[in-house]
Amino acid sequence: MALVTPTVRRPDRWATLHRSARARPVEWLVERGILLVSLSAILLVFLIFLFVAREALPVALGRMTSARGQRPLPVDSLDQIPRESLRAYLGLKADEFVAMTREQLQLLMEIKAEELAGVSEDKDAAVNTTQWRYLIGPHQWSDYDQPEFIWQPVSRVPKYNLVPLVIGSLKTTLVALLFAVPLALGAALYVSQLAAPQVKEYLKPVIEMLSGIPSVVLGFFGLIVMASALQFVFGYQYRLNAFVAGLALGLAVIPVVFSIAEDALTSVPRSYVQAALALGSSRWQAAWRIVLPAAAPGVFAAVVLGFGRAIGETMVVLMASGNASIVSWNLFESTRTMTATIAAELAETVVGGHHYRMLFLIGAMLFIVTFVANLIGDVVIHRLKTKLEGKA
Amino acid sequence: MPAPMDPLVKLDSRITVGSTEDHASHAPLIEVKDLSLWYGTANALDHITVLIRERVVTAFIGPSGCGKSTFLRCLNRMNDLIDHVRIAGSVHIASQDIYSHEVDVIELRKRIGMVFQKSNPFPKSIYDNIAYGLRIQGVRDRAALDEAVEKSLRDAALWEEVKDRLHSSAMGLSGGQQQRLCIARAIAIRPEIILMDEPASALDPLATARIEDLILELKKEFTIVIVTHNMQQAARISDFTAFFYLGKLVEYDTTARMFTNPARKQTEDYITGRFG
Numbered sequence: 001m002a003l004v005t006p007t008v009r010r011p012d013r014w015a016t017l018h019r020s021a022r023a024r025p026v027e028w029l030v031e032r033g034i035l036l037v038s039l040s041a042i043l044l045v046f047l048i049f050l051f052v053a054r055e056a057l058p059v060a061l062g063r064m065t066s067a068r069g070q071r072p073l074p075v076d077s078l079d080q081i082p083r084e085s086l087r088a089y090l091g092l093k094a095d096e097f098v099a100m101t102r103e104q105l106q107l108l109m110e111i112k113a114e115e116l117a118g119v120s121e122d123k124d125a126a127v128n129t130t131q132w133r134y135l136i137g138p139h140q141w142s143d144y145d146q147p148e149f150i151w152q153p154v155s156r157v158p159k160y161n162l163v164p165l166v167i168g169s170l171k172t173t174l175v176a177l178l179f180a181v182p183l184a185l186g187a188a189l190y191v192s193q194l195a196a197p198q199v200k201e202y203l204k205p206v207i208e209m210l211s212g213i214p215s216v217v218l219g220f221f222g223l224i225v226m227a228s229a230l231q232f233v234f235g236y237q238y239r240l241n242a243f244v245a246g247l248a249l250g251l252a253v254i255p256v257v258f259s260i261a262e263d264a265l266t267s268v269p270r271s272y273v274q275a276a277l278a279l280g281s282s283r284w285q286a287a288w289r290i291v292l293p294a295a296a297p298g299v300f301a302a303v304v305l306g307f308g309r310a311i312g313e314t315m316v317v318l319m320a321s322g323n324a325s326i327v328s329w330n331l332f333e334s335t336r337t338m339t340a341t342i343a344a345e346l347a348e349t350v351v352g353g354h355h356y357r358m359l360f361l362i363g364a365m366l367f368i369v370t371f372v373a374n375l376i377g378d379v380v381i382h383r384l385k386t387k388l389e390g391k392a
Numbered sequence: 393m394p395a396p397m398d399p400l401v402k403l404d405s406r407i408t409v410g411s412t413e414d415h416a417s418h419a420p421l422i423e424v425k426d427l428s429l430w431y432g433t434a435n436a437l438d439h440i441t442v443l444i445r446e447r448v449v450t451a452f453i454g455p456s457g458c459g460k461s462t463f464l465r466c467l468n469r470m471n472d473l474i475d476h477v478r479i480a481g482s483v484h485i486a487s488q489d490i491y492s493h494e495v496d497v498i499e500l501r502k503r504i505g506m507v508f509q510k511s512n513p514f515p516k517s518i519y520d521n522i523a524y525g526l527r528i529q530g531v532r533d534r535a536a537l538d539e540a541v542e543k544s545l546r547d548a549a550l551w552e553e554v555k556d557r558l559h560s561s562a563m564g565l566s567g568g569q570q571q572r573l574c575i576a577r578a579i580a581i582r583p584e585i586i587l588m589d590e591p592a593s594a595l596d597p598l599a600t601a602r603i604e605d606l607i608l609e610l611k612k613e614f615t616i617v618i619v620t621h622n623m624q625q626a627a628r629i630s631d632f633t634a635f636f637y638l639g640k641l642v643e644y645d646t647t648a649r650m651f652t653n654p655a656r657k658q659t660e661d662y663i664t665g666r667f668g
């Protein structure tokens with residue numbers, strides 16, 4: 001055999017190395033299309049946040065006032081008052097104001113004077129309750145005998161303290177996670193590591209089907225069935241409370257946590273399990289001591305997602321929590337969450353009013369909480385991953 | 393160029409038992425009788441009868457897919473984990489039928505270590521990898537664990553390389569180091585037998601040489617059953633060699649005789665590289 005066979009040069013084949021000779025326009029288009037779609041998703045999230053933040057900004061920056069400590073202006077002084085301050089006094093927009101006849105303005109002034117006469121006796125009426133210190137700190141309102149956190153937006157003096165709602169959200173979320181996470185992780189560990197294939201085949205879709213139940217149905221179930229059953233078992237006083245709402249909420253959280261955690265556990269290489277079993281572990285030991293730690297990043301992600309679902313869920317808590325905005329860490333008292341407050345009250349507010357903006361402020365807070373939770377989650381997951389992969 | 397096979401005939405007892413005269417000091421430890429195994433309906437092992445002696449290296453060679461790994465997994469009952477496996481025949485270790493209902497598989501596996509083809513350290517620290525086997529047996533004493541970890545790593549010729557980073561992740565080790573770590577992990581629980589399934593097939597020649605040296609060192613204390621499709625490796629490290637082909641045991645003898653004077657044409661063809 002000859003060592004070197006002189007190769008025939010084929011310059012024609014090398015000529016087509018040039019880029020344009022092998023353009024792939026369809027691939028290029030598809031690639032750009034996918035990029036566009038994913039970018040638009042990011043843009044959409046950003047726009048939603050922008051919208052929420054814009055509506056919330058005036059209260060967040062303290063630019064609004066709910067104070068009504070004005071003196072009533074005499075009705076017959078209508079012509080002496082400068083046009084602009086009259087418009088502000090009546091709370092009208094410029095175009096509305098221009099469209100008014102003199103008689104209408106007079107009538108409005110009478111109504112306003114009556115209204116102010118009613119409230120001005122209350123010293124709280126002069127307070128701008130939308131200021132941050134009233135939103136987060138306790139305040140002794142005129143008909144209370146001690147400083148308290150009150151959310152009472154529909155009242156002569158609207159009270160916008162956010163603390164009861166934040167506590168309500170945290171309470172129900174905590175109950176939901178304490179209930180759902182162990183159950184969901186247990187089920188995920190069982191299904192992915194211990195169950196016989198036939199059992200797994202049924203169990204997995206059934207648990208995941210829970211996520212298909214509309215939350216209004218879960219709320220209804222919590223409201224009617226669970227509330228009574230749990231009251232019978234635990235014998236607490238208020239039928240609808242944070243505990244019931246938390247458990248009903250847990251039903252919504254379980255499938256989320258389960259399905260992500262199950263995926264994470266299943267994707268742990270079988271070779272780890274084999275090594276563990278060959279060392280004389282029971283299947284349970286292998287699952288608990290090897291597979292679960294190896295899947296820690298995914299399991300943690302599942303919990304973060306479950307948290308997001310729990311704190312953002314609205315219908316279940318609206319129906320099962322009793323909706324009383326009380327400051328109390330007692331799980332067996334009625335409670336009200338941030339989400340339920342928005343859902344229940346937004347429709348009744350005046351667009352652009354302080355109540356309206358306050359609800360948007362709550363929305364923005366939820367947005368930020370979820371965002372921060374995900375951010376922290378990402379950092380932790382990244383840390384866990386580098387630790388597992390030995391890069392640290 | 394594969395040579396045409398002559399039909400396989402039943403093996404005579406001299407071949408399957410191995411030559412006794414050379415290794416009289418090594419008592420039989422594992423007795424496999426008429427072992428057959430099916431994956432569903434596919435027959436993977438066909439009437440294997442073999443006797444493995446203690447504190448020697450017994451190598452199983454043969455082309456890919458001939459059932460070497462399957463056979464190895466029968467010895468520590470790892471096949472139990474695979475669905476639709478059916479096993480007939482018997483395996484006795486130290487005169488106990490390991491497939492009997494009274495046998496606790498977990499106890500069995502504590503006495504039989506296994507090293508896999510692809511190194512599979514746990515995603516934990518080097519220390520925790522080695523200590524795992526002892527910890528699941530309830531050993532909590534820090535000093536005892538420290539000592540066992542050091543001894544196992546020394547036995548696996550890995551101590552010098554990792555003693556300064558025992559608590560960093562095992563995933564950061566090189567392929568050869570990972571495989572030696574797996575060996576250290578297996579010997580940490582002081583088994584009687586170590587099963588190795590092509591432990592060096594994914595390693596470079598240098599790392600392979602280190603593993604082979606290690607095996608020769610370990611056979612003083614452990615009974616080693618190793619699967620390999622590398623004939624030179626079998627020749628270098630084993631005392632006995634068994635040749636598998638298509639789920640059947642073709643020949644079993646001392647390594648010396650197997651490689652110099654095989655009894656069967658098929659074995660000769662395989663060893664001389666005419667097929668496989």
Ligand SMILES: Nc1ncnc2c1ncn2[C@@H]1O[C@H](COP(=O)(O)OP(=O)(O)O)[C@@H](O)[C@H]1O
Pocket residue numbers: 431434436454455456457458459460461462463474
């Ligand atoms: N888990 C399994 N399920 C079904 N068939 C298998 C399984 N493992 C191995 N086999 C089959 O059994 C035969 C022997 O495989 P194996 O023992 O892995 O061979 P070797 O280790 O000698 O390469 C092969 O035909 C293989 O396809």
Ligand SMILES: [Mg+2]
Pocket residue numbers: 460461462589
């Ligand atoms: Mg194999």
